[in-house]
Amino acid sequence: MAQHYFAQISPGLEALLKNELKSFGARKIKLEEGGATFQGTRKHLYRVLNQSRLANLIYWTVSEGTAPNTHALFERVMKISWKDIIAPAEEVLRVSIRVSLSRHPEFKGTGEVESIVFRAIERSLESTRKVSSALWNEERMQSHLRVLVRIQDHRATIRLDTAGCLMHKRGWRQQDGEAPLRPTLAAAMLKLLNWSTDEVLIDPMCGSGTIPIEASLMAAQASPRFWSRYACHDWLSFDEELWQAEASKGISDQQGTKFHNHIYASDVNPEAIALTQSHLTRSQQMVQVSQGDVRHLDAPNQHRCGLILVNPPYGLRVNEGEETKSLLRNFAEHKERWENWRLGMIYPRQLTPPAPQGLVGKELARFQHGGLPVWVWEFSHLKTE
Numbered sequence: 001m002a003q004h005y006f007a008q009i010s011p012g013l014e015a016l017l018k019n020e021l022k023s024f025g026a027r028k029i030k031l032e033e034g035g036a037t038f039q040g041t042r043k044h045l046y047r048v049l050n051q052s053r054l055a056n057l058i059y060w061t062v063s064e065g066t067a068p069n070t071h072a073l074f075e076r077v078m079k080i081s082w083k084d085i086i087a088p089a090e091e092v093l094r095v096s097i098r099v100s101l102s103r104h105p106e107f108k109g110t111g112e113v114e115s116i117v118f119r120a121i122e123r124s125l126e127s128t129r130k131v132s133s134a135l136w137n138e139e140r141m142q143s144h145l146r147v148l149v150r151i152q153d154h155r156a157t158i159r160l161d162t163a164g165c166l167m168h169k170r171g172w173r174q175q176d177g178e179a180p181l182r183p184t185l186a187a188a189m190l191k192l193l194n195w196s197t198d199e200v201l202i203d204p205m206c207g208s209g210t211i212p213i214e215a216s217l218m219a220a221q222a223s224p225r226f227w228s229r230y231a232c233h234d235w236l237s238f239d240e241e242l243w244q245a246e247a248s249k250g251i252s253d254q255q256g257t258k259f260h261n262h263i264y265a266s267d268v269n270p271e272a273i274a275l276t277q278s279h280l281t282r283s284q285q286m287v288q289v290s291q292g293d294v295r296h297l298d299a300p301n302q303h304r305c306g307l308i309l310v311n312p313p314y315g316l317r318v319n320e321g322e323e324t325k326s327l328l329r330n331f332a333e334h335k336e337r338w339e340n341w342r343l344g345m346i347y348p349r350q351l352t353p354p355a356p357q358g359l360v361g362k363e364l365a366r367f368q369h370g371g372l373p374v375w376v377w378e379f380s381h382l383k384t385e
């Protein structure tokens with residue numbers, strides 16, 4: 001039976017998510033700020049959980065409708081068939097609740113809504129399972145059930161987090177390195193730049209390796225995630241056989257390490273190189289890794305075209321993005337080397353896009369990263385007849 005779901009992404013990137021959901025066979029996709037609602041069966045949910053490279057979270061909408069006051073909200077939450085969702089178990093069910101309120105004259109604040117929703121779940125499950133409240137935590141599976149409650153204009157939407165953690169936590173990451181990019185954003189950048197998986201790719205400031213690793217997983221058509229357990233595995237509706245069928249689509253491609261000799265990663269910092277190498281091993285991918293300074297970047301193996309994709313140190317105060325400027329200068333001034341290349345870059349919106357002479361710059365998207373407004377630009381050489 002088709003259910004209603006909501007997939008979340010950084011605001012500004014919703015259109016990319018829509019295309020991805022479409023490719024998974026999701027139906028009735030509607031964009032909202034920061035995500036998209038869609039309809040699908042459990043097969044579609046399992047496919048999105050296993051294969052989505054872009055979504056941060058996938059929620060299952062379990063109730064939606066009017067809730068003009070606290071009593072109506074309690075009744076609405078009580079009516080959800082929690083006993084048919086949550087499997088009985090000895091362990092106390094840890095529930096975390098997150099509330100968003102807007103235009104809600106009848107509710108005093110998020111704390112009040114949280115407590116109503118908690119009491120309604122507790123009451124509804126009282127004969128089957130003890131319930132305790134847990135903090136909302138982005139670490140993996142800290143609670144058994146994460147409930148998102150949205151109240152707006154007398155309407156309530158109650159959603160359950162199907163993964164149990166932010167999905168950009170891929171499982172291959174051991175350590176973060178310096179200002180790492182979220183893997184979901186690295187995948188979004190590759191899609192924004194229309195990177196085709198056989199195009200030569202260089203990340204000359206690779207840090208912990210997020211861009212080359214996401215690119216190699218895309219090239220290997222492998223699932224981006226390496227966890228075997230999600231929140232929905234504990235639900236009564238969990239279908240192991242269907243899950244295995246969807247999960248194995250990724251795993252079958254992940255047998256043995258894949259070497260992508262057209263993907264290059266480098267960094268000036270030897271520790272970043274070591275971290276990238278270890279993340280590549282954990283994700284069962286291999287790319288061409290070397291240590292080097294972006295200011296002396298050259299086209300590897302005399303490749304004549306490809307994509308350079310960078311997430312430079314933002315350097316707002318430290319040195320005002322000196323590396324970024326010098327990379328752009330190198331790209332602009334060595335036309336004989338870079339004429340048929342594209343250069344993609346993410347950087348803070350406080351910085352004006354530097355556009356050295358001879359280059360054309362195009363803004364591809366703007367969104368938030370690490371609480372900072374950023375944009376993604378693509379630079380290429382001005383074509384002369």
Ligand SMILES: C[S@@+](CC[C@H](N)C(=O)[O-])C[C@H]1O[C@@H](n2cnc3c(N)ncnc32)[C@H](O)[C@@H]1O
Pocket residue numbers: 176177178179180181182204205206207208209210211266267268269272292293294295311312313314323
């Ligand atoms: C914002 S971090 C990149 C983070 C990376 N995308 C990740 O997800 O881990 C910027 C990287 O640029 C590197 N870097 C700084 N100056 C450099 C230079 N002159 N040449 C090459 N790499 C440089 C730093 O060592 C750091 O790893």
